[in-house]
Amino acid sequence: MPKDSPDASLPFWRQNGARYYTLSSCYKREFGGIVRKISVDAHFSCPNIDGTVGRGGCVFCDAVSFSPSRRFGLDDIDAQIDDGIKQLRRRFDATKFIAYFQPSTNTHAPVETLEKAYRIALRRPEIVGLAIGTRPDALGDDVLDLLAEIAKEKRLSLEIGLQSSHDRTLKFLNRGHDYACFVDAVTRAKSRGLRLGTHLILGLPGETRDDMTLTGRRIAALGIDSVKLHHLYVVRNTALAKMWAQGLVPLPSLEEYAEEVVDVLETLSPETVVERVAGETSAEYLLAPDWTAIKHAGRNAVDVALRRRNSWQGKRFDPDFQDQP
Numbered sequence: 001m002p003k004d005s006p007d008a009s010l011p012f013w014r015q016n017g018a019r020y021y022t023l024s025s026c027y028k029r030e031f032g033g034i035v036r037k038i039s040v041d042a043h044f045s046c047p048n049i050d051g052t053v054g055r056g057g058c059v060f061c062d063a064v065s066f067s068p069s070r071r072f073g074l075d076d077i078d079a080q081i082d083d084g085i086k087q088l089r090r091r092f093d094a095t096k097f098i099a100y101f102q103p104s105t106n107t108h109a110p111v112e113t114l115e116k117a118y119r120i121a122l123r124r125p126e127i128v129g130l131a132i133g134t135r136p137d138a139l140g141d142d143v144l145d146l147l148a149e150i151a152k153e154k155r156l157s158l159e160i161g162l163q164s165s166h167d168r169t170l171k172f173l174n175r176g177h178d179y180a181c182f183v184d185a186v187t188r189a190k191s192r193g194l195r196l197g198t199h200l201i202l203g204l205p206g207e208t209r210d211d212m213t214l215t216g217r218r219i220a221a222l223g224i225d226s227v228k229l230h231h232l233y234v235v236r237n238t239a240l241a242k243m244w245a246q247g248l249v250p251l252p253s254l255e256e257y258a259e260e261v262v263d264v265l266e267t268l269s270p271e272t273v274v275e276r277v278a279g280e281t282s283a284e285y286l287l288a289p290d291w292t293a294i295k296h297a298g299r300n301a302v303d304v305a306l307r308r309r310n311s312w313q314g315k316r317f318d319p320d321f322q323d324q325p
């Protein structure tokens with residue numbers, strides 16, 4: 001083999017030197033070009049805020065913006081998609097789009113209302129798929145059946161928030177569900193052939209690097225298709241902000257966070273799409289850490305750590321990992 005030829009035994013994304021499997025390379029492979037996500041707010045509520053499960057919301061969430069008055073306002077979905085298409089066409093020359101039902105819990109409504117909302121997006125020819133953000137306790141069998149039907153028509157990715165696989169951490173976060181609830185939702189969704197993503201937060205108080213690595217191994221063992229990794233950041237008007245002001249929330253440095261990300265990337269399957277390696281929020285609401293407001297700071301630090309450790313996604317992936325409850 002000539003020295004510079006790609007090694008065909010490597011996953012396709014490693015053949016051009018990448019160290020993890022990004023969403024853009026996944027879309028390029030699947031759709032042959034640029035695909036961008038349009039964030040859609042269908043004004044759904046959240047069971048952890050409206051009293052179905054709890055009222056306080058997760059400690060890091062700005063619950064005010066998800067008040068129950070947001071329910072069932074589907075009228076402007078078309079306008080949001082129009083606006084998103086215009087902007088993303090101009091900025092990225094994109095012609096294909098995924099409608100991303102993002103804020104709050106986008107499966108928390110009667111199944112007829114959900115279908116109406118999703119179909120407003122699906123009928124647009126430029127929309128090649130849906131991404132639906134939700135929590136594991138808002139996925140009844142009727143909702144999963146609907147999603148499985150839609151997945152036969154267009155690409156559908158169901159993003160089930162988890163943040164950590166450790167129940168003591170989920171309690172600290174006031175998530176209102178435990179890890180078993182997540183495993184149950186994943187099992188039922190997988191039995192319907194759904195494509196699943198999840199969100200994890202690294203650097204949570206009380207978690208060691210081994211704890212985070214175990215979460216990565218568990219996600220890999222469950223066969224999750226895509227992952228968004230976020231750092232813990234503090235925004236105004238949250239329970240976390242109060243704890244942080246009292247000095248109760250130690251936050252990892254950028255360099256420490258990058259090491260944690262590499263630990264987790266190493267445990268994932270090479271088939272898992274890594275949609276994000278750090279969180280982002282508006283500087284207007286941010287309290288800490290400062291580097292959150294620096295564009296691509298997290299991503300760049302992860303690239304540096306990957307190179308320094310000569311590491312890549314899947315380096316320590318264990319396909320035979322058995323979870324010990």
Ligand code: SF4
Nearest residue numbers: 046048057058061104
């Ligand atoms: S589940 Fe999501 S929307 Fe609901 S409180 Fe938690 S972070 Fe906020």
